[in-house]
Amino acid sequence: MVSWSMLWGLFVPYISALVIVLVTVVLAWLVNLIIPRLVRQSSPQMGGAARRLGVTVVALIGGTLALQALGVSPGILLLVIALLGVSILVALWAPLSNYGSKYFSDIYTPFRVGDTIKVQGYSGKVLEINAMSTILLTDDEQLVSVPNMTMIRDVVVNTSPQAWKEVVIPVSLSGTIDLASFESELRKSLAKLRTRLDRRFPPVLTTKSRTPQSTELILIVMLRVPEDRDTITLEVNKRLSEVIEQVRGVKR
Secondary structure (H helix, E strand, C coil): CCCHHHHHHHHHHHHHHHHHHHHHHHHHHHHHHHHHHHCCCCCHHHHHHHHHHHHHHHHHHHHHHHHHHCCCCCHHHHHHHHHHHHHHHHHCHHHHHHHHHHHHHHHHCCCCCCCEEEECCEEEEEEEECCCEEEEECCCCCEEEEEHHHHHHCCCEECCCCHHHEEEEEEEEECCCCHHHHHHHHHHHHHHHHHHECCCCCCEEEEEEECCCEEEEEEEEEECCHHHHHHHHHHHHHHHHHHHHHHHHHHC
């Protein structure tokens, strides 16, 4: 006679596999929603590819765990996942390098849209900085697309007048923070640095992008002497953090 414990032992692997499949479906749905928001500044094609890649990775991991729960050796599936991962990295190496370089150029490269720069023998005005490349307009009105990876790897010369004065700092805020209060408190805090900044050009805070979840801003301050760039950058970042915490605390 078959006991309940024996029946339960027979069904446990199938129940576990079913639970894993359900969890995988939920995670794939969340990834499908989250990834487009993370890469919203890139092209729609790249956003779609990143979304499909994320869902595929979640599905493969969930499938592997479900097979393990059923007692099936997942060795072949793991081999397929490894080969697929290597192929994807090789195929997307250049786009991923450019996209990653965009992040570092936003923070560390001293130029922005409107500046005139020289790189790899090309010289022109920066028209656009997108996820993959920086677009220059040359003196003879030609468009030059320079991969963002080049901006990190090669020497970039900013020939704009007094470009050394500008310190450009990206600011990311939660959607719950009141922008008016943040800007007001930030200007009060930066006013304490006025002796080290160029008084002719007050700090400028512009909105780069805005969604219900977050707001991306650009803060530009003008130095009085070039030697203060590092110290002013550190001090401004410190004051930014303090103001964000202050405004967040008031909101609560």
